[in-house]
Amino acid sequence: MKPREQILFGGDYNPDQWLSQPDVIDRDFELFEKARINTLTLGVFSWASLEPEEGRYEFGWMDDIFDRAERQNMHIILATPSGGKPNWMALKYPEIRRVTETGQHEVQGRRHNHCLTSPVYREKVRAMNEQLAARYGDREALILWHISNEFSGYCYCDQCFAAFRQWLKAKYQSLDALNDAYWSRFWSHTYTDWEQIQTIDKTVCGLVLDWRRFMTEQCRSFIRNEVEPLRRHSPKIPVTTNFMGVHLDYDYHQLAKELDVVSWDAYPSWHTPQTDSLTSHHSLFAGFRHDLTRSLKRQPFLLMEASPGPVNWKDVSPLLRPGMLRLAGMQAIAHGSDSVCYFQMRKGRGSIEQFHAAVIDHVGHGNTRMFRELSSLGQSLTQMESVVGMPTPAKVAVVFDWESSWILDAAGTQHNTIKQYLETVLAHYKPFWDRGVAVDVVDAKADWSAYQLVVVPMLFLLPESSAQRLAEFVERGGTLVTTYGTGVVDETGLAIAGGIPGHLREVLGIWVEESDALPDPCRRRIKTLTEAKCLSGSYEARHYLDVLHLEGAEALAVYDEDFYAGSPALTRHEYGKGAAWYIASRNDERFTSDLLGNLVKQLEIPYSLNAGLPKGVSAQTRESEGRRLLFLMNFNDEVVSCDLGSSLYADIETGTGYTGLIELEPYAALVLRERE
Numbered sequence: 251m252k253p254r255e256q257i258l259f260g261g262d263y264n265p266d267q268w269l270s271q272p273d274v275i276d277r278d279f280e281l282f283e284k285a286r287i288n289t290l291t292l293g294v295f296s297w298a299s300l301e302p303e304e305g306r307y308e309f310g311w312m313d314d315i316f317d318r319a320e321r322q323n324m325h326i327i328l329a330t331p332s333g334g335k336p337n338w339m340a341l342k343y344p345e346i347r348r349v350t351e352t353g354q355h356e357v358q359g360r361r362h363n364h365c366l367t368s369p370v371y372r373e374k375v376r377a378m379n380e381q382l383a384a385r386y387g388d389r390e391a392l393i394l395w396h397i398s399n400e401f402s403g404y405c406y407c408d409q410c411f412a413a414f415r416q417w418l419k420a421k422y423q424s425l426d427a428l429n430d431a432y433w434s435r436f437w438s439h440t441y442t443d444w445e446q447i448q449t450i451d452k453t454v455c456g457l458v459l460d461w462r463r464f465m466t467e468q469c470r471s472f473i474r475n476e477v478e479p480l481r482r483h484s485p486k487i488p489v490t491t492n493f494m495g496v497h498l499d500y501d502y503h504q505l506a507k508e509l510d511v512v513s514w515d516a517y518p519s520w521h522t523p524q525t526d527s528l529t530s531h532h533s534l535f536a537g538f539r540h541d542l543t544r545s546l547k548r549q550p551f552l553l554m555e556a557s558p559g560p561v562n563w564k565d566v567s568p569l570l571r572p573g574m575l576r577l578a579g580m581q582a583i584a585h586g587s588d589s590v591c592y593f594q595m596r597k598g599r600g601s602i603e604q605f606h607a608a609v610i611d612h613v614g615h616g617n618t619r620m621f622r623e624l625s626s627l628g629q630s631l632t633q634m635e636s637v638v639g640m641p642t643p644a645k646v647a648v649v650f651d652w653e654s655s656w657i658l659d660a661a662g663t664q665h666n667t668i669k670q671y672l673e674t675v676l677a678h679y680k681p682f683w684d685r686g687v688a689v690d691v692v693d694a695k696a697d698w699s700a701y702q703l704v705v706v707p708m709l710f711l712l713p714e715s716s717a718q719r720l721a722e723f724v725e726r727g728g729t730l731v732t733t734y735g736t737g738v739v740d741e742t743g744l745a746i747a748g749g750i751p752g753h754l755r756e757v758l759g760i761w762v763e764e765s766d767a768l769p770d771p772c773r774r775r776i777k778t779l780t781e782a783k784c785l786s787g788s789y790e791a792r793h794y795l796d797v798l799h800l801e802g803a804e805a806l807a808v809y810d811e812d813f814y815a816g817s818p819a820l821t822r823h824e825y826g827k828g829a830a831w832y833i834a835s836r837n838d839e840r841f842t843s844d845l846l847g848n849l850v851k852q853l854e855i856p857y858s859l860n861a862g863l864p865k866g867v868s869a870q871t872r873e874s875e876g877r878r879l880l881f882l883m884n885f886n887d888e889v890v891s892c893d894l895g896s897s898l899y900a901d902i903e904t905g906t907g908y909t910g911l912i913e914l915e916p917y918a919a920l921v922l923r924e925r926e
């Protein structure tokens with residue numbers, strides 16, 4: 251991997267839309283310099299410009315951009331163009347177009363709609379990548395390969411199903427084994443010939459789960475096919491693809507194995523009102539997705555795209571308030587990004603994204619509020635180069651698991667419209683974010699050895715091996731917190747024989763006999779037992795209320811209403827050198843905050859800032875070799891006071907010293923170094 255010493259600042263650039271106006275491209279490069287833009291992501295959707303006819307390549311325009319970039323000491327992230335297939339190809343080779351679930355070949359158009367299995371498409375992609383890699387693989391400006399764009403969606407064509415059947419045969423070896431795994435005697439769904447697997451029957455939950463695993467595998471092998479010529483020609487250039495945060499089509503943990511660097515595209519709906527869902531708590535949800543992306547490899551990531559202003563594809567897209575552009579960029583860096591990149595550099599004049607914000611607007615000059623804010627951020631980033639490569643020191647892991655979410659989604663349960671998996675994970679992430687405690691967001695296959703506290707909300711699918719590793723984590727002194735809805739099915743999607751919480755029963759010291767489902771707005775009170783130090787008074791539970799038996803654990807809170815009054819609502823079990831907690835009901839925010847907040851205190855898990863944070867202020871740190879940077883970010887649209895305690899800090903941009911009580915301007919983002 252080429253060493254990078256700069257925070258990458260720039261983003262998608264589509265000069266092939268402006269080839270008839272070279273003066274526009276001249277102007278762009280002047281403006282890039284002005285804004286301290288050091289990185290261009292090139293060619294994301296340029297297939298038709300690079301290969302206008304089959305086998306006839308046109309690289310002149312791209313050569314020119316490389317030359318210009320190198321003259322200005324800029325970096326290029328070179329994309330492979332497979333995210334958008336050209337018309338000539340889609341019409342000549344209709345099999346590369348996706349087939350819908352109902353068996354219809356899609357008409358050509360839009361993007362991100364190629365068949366991942368199609369040998370023809372794979373061959374075309376490989377031929378294109380061979381050309382790109384041979385031509386640009388050793389250009390000085392090239393720092394990173396960007397594979398395709400935002401992989402998503404499934405194809406249901408015959409080629410995909412043939413490959414799926416092969417995958418199933420390799421996995422199960424026999425139809426008997428497959429039928430057992432799918433419990434397919436139910437409704438007479440037994441498969442008596444592999445060829446009968448031609449559709450994805452949503453009532454066969456194990457099949458749905460396997461289909462999503464298979465599609466992840468197809469995407470992985472599609473990426474491998476793309477990457478092979480790139481690595482052959484340019485072994486030192488790392489490879490990424492741009493993820494989308496919480497996007498559930500493919501398991502990002504699996505895709506990440508094919509990549510050197512993980513990156514993602516962040517489009518929070520800044521300044522839109524918060525609803526009941528934590529996904530509309532924009533700063534929190536953005537922080538969660540940054541953490542999740544970083545945790546895919548547990549190394550710094552890249553913010554590949556963000557919008558410098560309103561987008562064109564949401565219902566209503568407010569202007570970014572002054573300061574928000576800087577704050578959103580700093581938030582990414584605070585959570586472990588080594589870049590702030592945007593979609594896109596220059597706003598096109600036509601097609602669906604003509605009114606999507608861009609660094610250079612239709613007006614064509616840099617005298618706009620947004621360009622000024624962006625240039626000022628560019629200036630700030632030049633003062634922060636020491637941050638590049640700095641890790642994020644998390645002692646807490648929160649589990650968000652793709653496979654578990656897939657099968658929970660597929661399963662028909664008593665809680666169908668109130669499952670809320672993501673929401674539940676966010677509710678258990680929030681107490682840490684509120685307190686400025688660093689968190690890794692990992693899946694159930696993670697290595698727990700780096701953590702003191704592992705929080706596993708609603709892990710519906712719990713393989714025995716994961717339960718075993720969690721038990722070992724607790725035995726060695728770790729603290730595990732898990733909740734209702736955990737340990738229900740195994741990796742085939744079959745209910746775990748022996749009941750809930752499956753293979754965690756011994757470590758948790760409980761057995762869940764049944765679970766109530768309360769529709770909104772029903773609530774049930776729970777009360778703290780006097781000896782519980784982590785909670786106080788009473789709380790409210792909703793949606794999920796497990797009725798459980800203690801098998802060695804102690805109850806710290808009980809239900810206070812209904813026929814299960816007196817039954818445990820929170821349990822703790824000492825196991826080996828550690829402890830395992832079970833939250834039996836979906837509780838109000840205060841409960842989760844009290845419990846997890848107290849655990850942080852008891853376990854002496856470090857805070858980014860010791861003195862506590864005002865509402866809407868986020869604190870994150872990046873640390874290495876005794877160097878520690880504190881990012882203090884005010885997401886409120888008003889001034890707030892924030893207590894830095896007795897430590898002395900210096901602003902790394904201005905050198906200004908800070909200690910004690912300070913005022914943070916609306917949308918302020920400070921980057922501070924602790925002074926000796």
Ligand code: GAL
Pocket residue numbers: 399400515517555557561562593603606
């Ligand atoms: C992203 C995509 C970009 C652009 C952008 C607009 O999802 O990768 O190509 O379309 O959205 O917001």
